Amino acid sequence: MNRIEKTFAALRENQKKAFVPYIMAGDGGLETLVDRLALLEKFGATAVEVGVPFSDPVADGPTIQRAGLRALANGTTLRGIIQEIEKARKVVSIPIILMTYLNPIYSYGIAEFVRDIRNAGVDGCIIPDLPIEEEKIIVPELEAAEVELIRLVTLTTPLERIKTISSRGKGFLYTVTVKGITGVRNEYDAELTNFLKSVKEVSKIPVMAGFGISSKEQIQEISKYSDGVIVGSKIVDLFEQNLLSEMEDLMSVSKQKSNV
Numbered sequence: 607m608n609r610i611e612k613t614f615a616a617l618r619e620n621q622k623k624a625f626v627p628y629i630m631a632g633d634g635g636l637e638t639l640v641d642r643l644a645l646l647e648k649f650g651a652t653a654v655e656v657g658v659p660f661s662d663p664v665a666d667g668p669t670i671q672r673a674g675l676r677a678l679a680n681g682t683t684l685r686g687i688i689q690e691i692e693k694a695r696k697v698v699s700i701p702i703i704l705m706t707y708l709n710p711i712y713s714y715g716i717a718e719f720v721r722d723i724r725n726a727g728v729d730g731c732i733i734p735d736l737p738i739e740e741e742k743i744i745v746p747e748l749e750a751a752e753v754e755l756i757r758l759v760t761l762t763t764p765l766e767r768i769k770t771i772s773s774r775g776k777g778f779l780y781t782v783t784v785k786g787i788t789g790v791r792n793e794y795d796a797e798l799t800n801f802l803k804s805v806k807e808v809s810k811i812p813v814m815a816g817f818g819i820s821s822k823e824q825i826q827e828i829s830k831y832s833d834g835v836i837v838g839s840k841i842v843d844l845f846e847q848n849l850l851s852e853m854e855d856l857m858s859v860s861k862q863k864s865n866v
């Protein structure tokens with residue numbers, strides 16, 4: 607079993623919901639990455655999503671885009687990130703999921719990329735611009751390396767397709783809770799709860815909800831209809847402003863037991 611599967615199996619056993627923070631690698635300097643990952647683990651993160659800065663992101667909202675530009679401006683490279691993750695692996699035991707668009711993987715070289723992330727201790731990969739029809743360009747390598755591809759579905763994905771997508775993976779299904787890009791939001795689509803319920807019904811793997819989630823109330827509410835949440839922009843903001851006790855407080859919800 608991959609580390610992601612094991613982690614989710616343990617959560618289920620303890621009746622807990624997952625909290626997966628997203629951070630942009632290299633924001634604040636690449637040398638902060640190891641410490642930030644360790645801190646997120648200490649605050650109760652179930653796993654962590656590490657973003658690779660890229661000049662032409664597709665799904666990123668303004669907060670993540672700015673973080674990406676800051677990271678690029680201080681010279682962050684995919685190679686550097688992988689090296690820091692390898693160092694982090696000595697002190698961090700939660701699953702590490704790398705989020706990158708296809709382009710940086712292509713320029714790194716697919717086989718080299720998979721070999722290096724695997725050796726560094728990466729457990730999963732999110733590639734938002736890789737449709738399932740094109741997966742064969744990398745999935746055989748990822749499978750051989752036991753690195754899980756985390757696939758995304760959105761509010762506009764037909765249920766049949768969600769079934770197909772969820773049957774391919776073993777990690778979790780990333781369910782995008784908005785029609786749009788990443789970023790803090792105050793309101794959700796009226797269909798969201800029903801949508802999450804139907805995704806939960808068809809998916810054999812854990813269903814994680816992400817995009818637009820930033821408050822404790824939202825985390826608790828959305829966790830009722832999913833196996834947990836992914837929080838990006840809010841965490842990026844809190845790191846940028848160095849509001850670490852606020853982060854700890856926000857993440858404390860992940861330590862509570864859930865009864866759903």
Ligand SMILES: O=P(O)(O)OC[C@@H](O)[C@@H](O)c1c[nH]c2ccccc12
Nearest residue numbers: 628665734788789817818837838839
């Ligand atoms: O920032 P938000 O709204 O909390 O959403 C999470 C998101 O940032 C993170 O998972 C992410 C950042 N960039 C992405 C691109 C595609 C899918 C997901 C992501």
